[in-house]
Amino acid sequence: MSQTITTTLGPVRLLGDNPTPIWGMANAERNRRMAESAAKTGSTLAAGHELLFNLTYAFDPLLLRLVLETPGTLFTWGSTPIVGQVPQGVDPLTAPTVIDLSDGRKLYNRQLRKLEQPMVRVLDPATRRAIERQSYFGAYKGVTDILTKYLWPELALVLTRIAAQLRMTPNMVSVIGVTLCLLATWLFAQGMFWTGFLSGFIFMVLDTVDGKLARCTITSSKWGNVIDHGVDLVHPPFWWYFWGTGLAYWGLSLSTRAFTLVMVAVIAGYVLQRLIEGMFLKDFRMDIHVWRPFDSRFRLITARRNPNMVILFVSLLFARPDIGLIALAWWTVISLIVHAVRLAQAYAVRRSGKAIISWMDEAEAAA
Structure with a gap:
């Protein structure tokens, strides 16, 4: 199941559905806000591309910034698409650059000055509070007082x-x-x-x-x-x-x-x-x-x-x-x-x- 919504950034494809709230809002709303926030900071989608979010998962916003910087990039967990900027209307797994984060790799977040494995977790009632906690600490600068x-x-x-x-x-x-x-x-x-x-x-x-x-x-x-x-x-x-x-x-x-x-x-x-x-x-x-x-x-x-x-x-x-x-x-x-x-x-x-x-x-x- 998927649906496409229109944002200031451009077309956004949402995979699946998820009623579990995170930080007081639906995951679809959180992802929409991330897309709109990216548009406000000057990010754009490449011609013929769409943004893709998998609503089953919550992920580190760093991944969104990275896919917006490099069209054709898809982050996955194993063979499951998580977030990417991919050609419209095609199987996301055929994107030019597919990066599997389940191997435990670490990425450098320049905005928050830290190197760590970005969060990717299934969002459900049992994991919600843990995800909120992880996303909260994920927003902390790694180099600070x-x-x-x-x-x-x-x-x-x-x-x-x-x-x-x-x-x-x-x-x-x-x-x-x-x-x-x-x-x-x-x-x-x-x-x-x-x-x-x-x-x-x-x-x-x-x-x-x-x-x-x-x-x-x-x-x-x-x-x-x-x-x-x-x-x-x-x-x-x-x-x-x-x-x-x-x-x-x-x-x-x-x-x-x-x-x-x-x-x-x-x-x-x-x-x-x-x-x-x-x-x-x-x-x-x-x-x-x-x-x-x-x-x-x-x-x-x-x-x-x-x-x-x-x-x-x-x-x-x-x-x-x-x-x-x-x-x-x-x-x-x-x-x-x-x-x-x-x-x-x-x-x-x-x-x-x-x-x-x-x-x-x-x-x-x-x-």
Whole structure:
């Protein structure tokens, strides 16, 4: 049994039927959303081709991106078609490129910076929750900070499921998060560090939830991404500045000279580090943190918001938020130096005539 539906992307053939919902929607609706989302990002189908989805299965969205990049590609599980961009009206198994994923091969997901075997599973009532869990963790970046990777994934999964059941949009979650972010900034300025830390912690978790909700329910939007990434980019220096001014309420104000030096370190260091990351991405077409295994490991602790908050949390445990801010400044400078050295090393490698290739690409080729 199959049916063809029309989407902005083009004709989509749905194989079979499946009443089992996933993330609060039918699998046919989820696949339709994936096709429409791909069209919004500029993807197109080759002339005379159609997109094919097997509704019996749930699969990693990475597979859709790959088939859209290469017309005539079909991913299968054994001899069962899963997803592909194939010539219209023909047996999909006769597609020019048929890739069987049941052999356990791993694929590199550049968007999420990780190398793993993509999910392909039969969707039924017995497997639904496990598939939702796997698709949720599948939406996680493989290279990220230590808190996002290890501390709150389970909590964010629960909140993502609740948000999906309540039919909340990612933008709704983002609005709640931004409100808490602003509240944390004000609380830091008032010296209410513990309360501000709690507000900031919830915001940091929701900062994960909105992205995972968007990916799992296929409801991301251009403006949602702009707001989410814009807030992420802008707010950290404000947190560190108002943490510094809030020290007055603890009787731990830094001297004018010390405060100026700390702010130059944390703000200029943050801006320069992000510029280095942007230069690496522009010149080498990859994130600096996926070049070599060292870079991926260093991303766990580099001076971004979440690792910096660990430093401040430890300082609060010892009732010395002033020392925490100074330690944050030093760690920012150290992280900046590491990134600058890695950028210089990459330019040196390119000048020597060698290609700059991610270790994940190398691992995928070896597999």
